[in-house]
Amino acid sequence: xxVKTIELALQGGGSHGALTWGVLxxxxxxxxxxxxxxxxxxxGAMNAVVLADGLESGSRQGARDALETFWKSVSDAxxxxxxxxxLWAKITGDWSMESSPNYLLFDHLTRVFSPxxxxxxxxxxxxxxxxxxxDFKAVNRCKAVKIFVTATQVRNGRPKIFTQPxxxxxxxxxxxxxxxxxxxxxxxxxxxxxxxxxxxxxxFPLVDECDARDMVxxxxxxFERPDVPKTAREIIDRINEITFNSILIKxxxxxxxxxxxxxxxxxxxxRYRDMRLHRIHGEExxxxxxxSSKLNTEWEYLCFLRDMGRxxxxxxxxxxxxxxxxxxxxxxxxLLKESIRDPDCGKGTQ
Numbered sequence: 001x002x003v004k005t006i007e008l009a010l011q012g013g014g015s016h017g018a019l020t021w022g023v024l025x026x027x028x029x030x031x032x033x034x035x036x037x038x039x040x041x042x043x044g045a046m047n048a049v050v051l052a053d054g055l056e057s058g059s060r061q062g063a064r065d066a067l068e069t070f071w072k073s074v075s076d077a078x079x080x081x082x083x084x085x086x087l088w089a090k091i092t093g094d095w096s097m098e099s100s101p102n103y104l105l106f107d108h109l110t111r112v113f114s115p116x117x118x119x120x121x122x123x124x125x126x127x128x129x130x131x132x133x134x135d136f137k138a139v140n141r142c143k144a145v146k147i148f149v150t151a152t153q154v155r156n157g158r159p160k161i162f163t164q165p166x167x168x169x170x171x172x173x174x175x176x177x178x179x180x181x182x183x184x185x186x187x188x189x190x191x192x193x194x195x196x197x198x199x200x201x202x203x204f205p206l207v208d209e210c211d212a213r214d215m216v217x218x219x220x221x222x223f224e225r226p227d228v229p230k231t232a233r234e235i236i237d238r239i240n241e242i243t244f245n246s247i248l249i250k251x252x253x254x255x256x257x258x259x260x261x262x263x264x265x266x267x268x269x270x271r272y273r274d275m276r277l278h279r280i281h282g283e284e285x286x287x288x289x290x291x292s293s294k295l296n297t298e299w300e301y302l303c304f305l306r307d308m309g310r311x312x313x314x315x316x317x318x319x320x321x322x323x324x325x326x327x328x329x330x331x332x333x334x335l336l337k338e339s340i341r342d343p344d345c346g347k348g349t350q
Contacts, residue, residue: 004324005034005212006278009201012042012176012194012244013220014294015074018302019282020047020218021067022309028060030317037146037210039202041195042176044218045149046070046130049172052164053134056142070133071302077125078297082106085296095301096290098233103292107233110180122183124173131169140165148205150195151175154184159198161205162187196244203251213274214324218309219281221245226287237291252277252332278323279330280316282308 010020024047027033040048047067054066082102089099097103109118139147142164149162151174162171174185174192184191195201206215221241229238255275285308293301320329 003032003034004214004321005036006214006216006324007037007206007210007212008035008039008048009203009206009215009217010038010040010044010047011200011218011220011248012040012044012196014043015297015302016220016286016289016294016305017043017047018071018305019220019286019309019312020044021071021302022306022311023218023280023313024051024067024309025064025306026310026313026317028064031060034212035145036212037148037206039148039150039199039206040175041150041199041201043220044201045172045175045195048147048149049134049136049139049167052139052142052145052147053136055144056138057135071306072299073129073133074126075297075299075302077129080125081297083295085298095293095296095304097292097295098290100292103295107292115179115181115183119183124182126176127169127173130172134169134172136168139167146209148202148209149175150199150202151177151185151187151192152195152198154191154193157198159195159202160190160192161202163205163209197247199247199251200244201248203248203255207255207275214276214278216278216280217248217330219279219283220286222281222283222287223249224283233291240291249332256332276324276326276328277330277332278316278320278328280309280312282312 008024010017020043027035035051038048038051040046050066050070051063054063057066083097083100083106084102085094085097086099086101088094089096115122147163147167149167149171151160151162151171152158153160160174162168162175168187170185170187173182174187175195177183177185177193179193184193186192200221203215206212221244223245225238225241229235255277259275323329
């Protein structure tokens with residue numbers, strides 16, 4: 001049986017990262033599929049590091065178990081959060097927090113006070129959970145998969161890529177440090193914010209450091225939305241979405257343009273010449289979820305997202321398994337042109 005090798009680019013997006021958990025869970029079932037490298041930001045970085053910990057500590061099943069344990073622990077910790085859906089949202093099946101008074105209060109506070117003011121002790125339950133669950137010594141000695149975690153340097157705005165053998169709880173939390181919610185994280189004398197501002201996720205480490213030529217983007221932040229936002233909260237949410245996708249779009253443009261330049265000029269740069277791009281996303285389903293649902297950690301909701309990721313991956317494997325090693329199934333050419341929709345946008349698997 002032919003073994004195919006891929007590399008993964010995992011976006012961040014709060015609890016929507018549970019969709020990526022589902023993608024990984026399904027991919028790990030394929031014994032003839034090897035994951036050489038994973039680049040992740042924020043929740044994507046969490047998934048990547050837990051994957052490496054599980055692979056080093058056990059096996060593919062060990063990695064699947066580790067991912068489930070991590071997300072179940074996130075859900076259990078979330079039960080003590082004052083930000084919860086109200087009864088009406090639960091009755092109507094609304095996964096968002098829009099009608100939660102505590103969410104509205106928290107949202108307002110983060111726009112008036114900095115995390116240095118409303119959380120001077122810098123308490124972060126997620127960091128405690130990461131320290132408890134993840135064996136970073138195992139992650140750093142893991143040879144089964146290369147891990148690249150992106151954070152943004154506060155002082156100069158540049159991306160910082162943390163990788164083995166220098167991955168730590170602080171590096172991981174730096175990748176997820178949204179500046180309106182968390183204080184900047186210090187690592188080796190430098191301060192970092194969420195990696196989404198400089199790479200969501202960063203693609204260049206996969207191109208430069210991995211030999212696999214099939215890069216699979218697991219996207220949980222939609223490129224497009226059908227409606228123009230009207231409320232203040234909708235506008236802010238869409239601005240954040242555009243911001244976190246902008247660097248990714250630029251990197252996809254760069255990969256495409258370099259490949260075209262190399263081919264047209266007959267240049268020798270095989271890493272870009274042979275790069276094949278793929279995409280797994282739940283764009284149609286995720287468009288219906290409001291940004292506040294990224295704070296929802298109810299186990300039922302996380303399992304809903306996991307199952308969505310598994311279903312999307314199942315469809316992608318059926319449609320494109322034969323394409324791995326042969327051709328791209330995601331063509332970002334539309335990103336190079338103005339006012340032209342992605343022909344694959346909304347299909348869900350490409």
